[in-house]
Amino acid sequence: xxxxxxxxxxxxxxxxxxxxxxxxxxxxxxxxxxxxxxxxxxxxxxxxxxxxxxxxxxxxxxxxxxxxxxxxxxxxxxxxxxxxxxxxxxxxxxxxxxxxxxxxxxxxxxxxxxxxxxx
Numbered sequence: 358x359x360x361x362x363x364x365x366x367x368x369x370x371x372x373x374x375x376x377x378x379x380x381x382x383x384x385x386x387x388x389x390x391x392x393x394x395x396x397x398x399x400x401x402x403x404x405x406x407x408x409x410x411x412x413x414x415x416x417x418x419x420x421x422x423x424x425x426x427x428x429x430x431x432x433x434x435x436x437x438x439x440x441x442x443x444x445x446x447x448x449x450x451x452x453x454x455x456x457x458x459x460x461x462x463x464x465x466x467x468x469x470x471x472x473x474x475x476x
Contacts, residue, residue, distance in 0.1 A: 362411030438467035
């Protein structure tokens with residue numbers, strides 16, 4: 358699976374919102390689940406931004422991944438924290454499973470680890 362690529366932009370935005378749709382596999386039924394994704398992050402002091410085409414490739418990697426929606430939500434948030442080292446990230450994932458719509462959300466403060474290294 359592709360990792361999240363980032364670019365350094367010195368004069369970039371204070372807040373970034375990414376939206377996408379992607380598929381993953383239900384670990385119980387083996388059926389394909391379609392998700393609507395919203396990612397919101399505040400870039401950290403390193404001024405790293407998620408690169409759009411690389412992010413699309415990262416999401417396409419979930420097509421063969423069996424995972425619960427709630428776990429996917431947290432995984433995406435953690436992967437963004439690791440790759441872009443933002444101050445904070447919020448990930449909202451919506452999916453319909455049969456007649457039930459689920460919306461899961463993860464919020465992480467990411468920059469604490471960056472600042473603790475003396476930066």
